[in-house]
Amino acid sequence: MTLSPTERTTIRRNAKRAGTDRAQLHAILDSGLVCHLAMTVDGAPRVLPTGYGRSGDTLYLHGSTGARSLREGAEGVAVCAAITHLDGIVYARSLMHHSINYRSAVVHGNARAVDSPEEKWEALRVISEHLAPGSWEHARQPDKKELAATAVIALDLAEASVKTRAAGPADDAEDIAANEAWAGVLPLRSAWGTPVPSDDLPAGFEVPAHVTDRKEA
Template sequence: MTETPPAPLSATPRSTITRKKDRGRTERAALYSLLDEGLVCHLGLLLDGSPVVLPTGYGREGDTLYLHGSTGSPSMRAGDGSTDVCVTVTLLDAIVYARSVNDHSMNYRSAVIHGRPRPVLDPDRKLHGLRVVTDHLAPGSWEHARPVSAKEFAAVTVLELALAEASVKVRDGGPSDTEADVRDGGAWAGVLPLRTSFGPPEPAADLRPGIPVPEHVAGRG
């Protein structure tokens, strides 16, 4: 059985990288892995004519990004159909030290997604969207924790955004000094990697005695 590889990211005017084009990635797999590794997106929307950028939880399944929040929260007004939004996920990988101040940089991976999110209204699909978001934030918790009640379900909004118009940008590797700086520069050059890791789980102060840390928490990372 052969699987059809997903279509590459195709650039629209809005998703065309105009600076440092060599950092662009067109493989859809690069978009997927970056979104799956990130924990929070930055959702940009227009509120009363001004851009607002809010950190927001999300989850991805296939070519759909799910966002969720409280019904009535500013970020969920992104789903009223009146405006496009921009969702950006950035992962920082290293500080890049160059021989020259000017060539200092960061290694990073970022995805910028444009589109018009729609609220997921069908109850089964909405519940599924909530699950995707939960599985992203806390894999294993959907099975382990108390399910969402009808009242809680009504108080949450789930938006879906198609991964149709997106760009991915990656900077990696060492510093990119000029040849003259490499030859003549006396400064140290290289990268200082940035690492994100999980510390030891900290049980809630009021946790009932005898409940061990489950594997989906203890084994994370």
């Protein structure tokens, strides 16, 4: 049982790590920052990091790092997007049982170009609020020219898989009995640092709460 019943979203290796809950998919997407977007360009696979946002069961992307890939994607071609959180390194008594604790989502589908001004506006809002929550109201919103210069694609979340590992090492009995190596998890987390004002910002401009109080990445 996975989130969607297609062959490519049915997790076979370490199937116990497969997630089956759509809320879990949404949570992994919502707590990420960029996705890795793959598509076929000139017959070869290409993958690029790209910003995104989610609205319901639609993922919106606009390619600050891949203008060409975005044009290709806008033509309805097949794409695949992965969002990965690394939560810790799993140290086992044997090398072969070393592992990573992670939360990972993979979405498959055909990209759809977002053309209507209303949907594009909503897409840019969710992409913006995902990258920088609070900025949509605080900063200047896109004008008509900026809007026209921006390409946005949509990806339906219907076909997706989730895979997670959140556990200690799973060593072989002989290695546990030998007791010759340490075993455990070294947690990894992302943390925000202290905001650095822009050089051209007048002194005394207070850092707004949506930046200082941003919740953990």
